[in-house]
Amino acid sequence: MISWLAGHFDALRVAMRRLIAAPVNTLLSLLAIGIALSTPLGGLVLFAATQGIAGSSALPQISVFMTLDTGKNDVVAMESKLKRTQGVDSVRLLTRETTLARMRKTEELAEVIDALPRNPFPDAFVVAPAVAEAAAIEQMAAQLKTWPKVDHVQIDSAWVVRLNAMLRLGKTVLVALSILLGFGLVAIIFSSTRSQVLALKNEIEVSQLLGATNAFISRPFLYVGWLQGLLGGFVAWIIVATLTSALRKPMADLAKLYDVSVVISLPDSVATLTVLAVASALGWVGTTIALRQHLWRSSFNR
Amino acid sequence: MIKFDRVSKRYPHGIDALSDLSIEIADGDLAIVSGHSGAGKSTLLKMITAMEKPTVGTVLVNGQNVGALKDAGLPYYRRNLGIVFQDQRLLFDRSAFDNVMLPLTISGFPSTEAAKRVNAALDKVGLLARAKAMPIALSGGEQQRLAIARAVVNRPKLLIADEPSAHLDARTALDIAQIFIDFHRVGVTVMVSTCDPTFLAAEASCRIALDHGRLTR
Known part of the structure; x- marks a missing residue:
């Protein structure tokens, strides 16, 4: 058990070292992931804010x-x-x-x-x-x-009806967009992992020849993918939090014109944790696909 | 014991690297595989390390059919071998110490015990003082010794080296030969391929000469 934990700790250490070793690549990847994730997260925040209007006013x-x-x-x-x-x-x-x-x-x-x-x-x-x-x-x-x-x-209050209709449409678009961006995130991580596998080809082959299992070789890559997803999720949170702060006053001013109250607030803990968990999982998935394509089919793996 | 039973190897582009080869190497032997470039020496060693599968015939290492090894069993089989590659395959982004540590990390050795073993292996090949050096800072002979230290750190029963004296001057080649002799003397089965007919010639207990993939002696 201790040996198993030590193996995972080592892999996490190696993963962090790999991310730090290429800071520009890492930052650009995190930014791309963050931007991709900020759309669904931002959408959740906007829907939460407009839910008050749609719900507070009764039927027209x-x-x-x-x-x-x-x-x-x-x-x-x-x-x-x-x-x-x-x-x-x-x-x-x-x-x-x-x-x-x-x-x-x-x-x-x-x-x-x-x-x-x-x-x-x-x-x-x-x-x-x-x-x-x-x-x-x-x-x-x-x-x-x-x-x-x-x-x-x-x-x-006919505008509330129109708003509700638009919100329903917006929700559908947001779900579709989130799914597409999820695929995008998997593609980003896949590409990033593929580059890492190619860059570390010699080390991987040597490890295989010295008796490393697929699990041993894959572990640091999986942690890198997981960390990229997780940190990308944090970047998305920062982007949305910044936009939320910037939009708070203009939104309140706009809402005043319609005699309603709109409070746009930071993503709540459930939304934040959901986005982080989904991002980490997608990072893991992207890495796994890349490893299946490029690592597990290595020539020394027969 | 290593046994090749009527082994042939044909590469996809149609070249026969080995033809109907049958050999036996006993435990504790110091076996020399000699022949000119392209004679099939590396292919023979690659079959023992499971880097290649025979097209025909069987390769047995300690009773285990290497060609029939399952993917899941392959890493564990390789952990029992000490391999010195023809091109050494050192990792140039980590120190000599870390290069030698790699097989132990892979095997899941506790770090304290592993560090002791690494120092012992480096000491054995005369590189303890250069443990922190990066491979690029080592001479050709030192790099070869580092590759040997990495091969023996797991204390394998079988040590395989593919042309370890290539590109080395005569003096350095003798130093390297002495390391293999030392391991052979403590009971390790050593199998070395070479183009140089004089390399380890006096100490060899088993000689395999190849020519165009066929056994000549």
Whole structure:
């Protein structure tokens, strides 16, 4: 057991020595891996930030404003008709009196409203659709606009629906991109391992002739691949953390324009550990493929 | 004991390196394989070290059919051999000490015990004082002695050397020959190939002369 551990410790030491011995190559490889990994990690951070917007706002609502000459009976009939309409989840009536009273409570408007000869506000309905699809909501709004006594129809928070749709699309693209970049990472490590095997050809052959097993020869290469993946993951974290800091204020300013709160924060521990674990595993996989191609088929291995 | 039983070796490009070769080398022998360049000496040694497989026939080393060794068993078989390669195959990016340490690291020796063995092997070939030197800083003769130290550090029962006197002056070649004689005297089976008919000629207990892959003596 001690001998086995000592063997692994030696291999790790050799791996670190190999990485340090070629600092420019190592740094460029880590940068390439880091950039490749920063896309999915950055995507996770952005999704976590936008999740708040998408989740906090409820389904979009449709405000239906009646004409000023609409009588009480018409309002009641309208409410009843709306409630029976297919695709409507709930209906809330805002009478013109209620609206006037609410507005009067607003300090800046009170005096203006008192100066008006009559109530300028129409009766209105706040309609909550049962569906979230933007197209269906827009269709419903267009239909309501054709009803008698309806003056104006307005869709509120429609952008949230569009945002949700974009997020769903973005998630799909991000998953596909992550898979592609994962293959890219494997390719980077494969190429790097291949170069190392070619550079160390003499040492490998001598070791084989002196009785080294494939496992003994492979171990330092596998540790190099694992370390490259792991350190590449750290580089990705640093890239994302830097971008997160740089984007925090502009994102908050943008969110303010839409009257929502967006907090873009550093990748959480689960996301960080996941990316590091996946990167290390992919490093190991890339190295294993390269070793199968270029080392285990060595002439002295028969 | 080493036994070649009707062994032939034909390389892929059609050249017959060995033809119908049958030889026996007993434990403790000092065997000299002689012949001109291209006679098949290196091929013969490569079959013992499992670097080549016979096309026909069997090669037995201590009762083990070398040609039939499985991939997994090959490294463990080689650990019982001491091999001095024709081109020495030293690692020039590490010190003399580390070159000799390599077989012990491969075998998983504890480092303290391994260091003692390395120093003993370097002492045996007269290179203890140059343990920290890089191979590039060593003379041709010293490099050859370093290769021998690496071959014997595992204390093998069989020591194989492919043209160890090549490119050496007469005096250095004699020093190298003496090292092989010393190992032979302590019971190690030594097998040396050479183009020089005088190299170890007086001490050899077994002589194998090859010409175009055929045994001439």
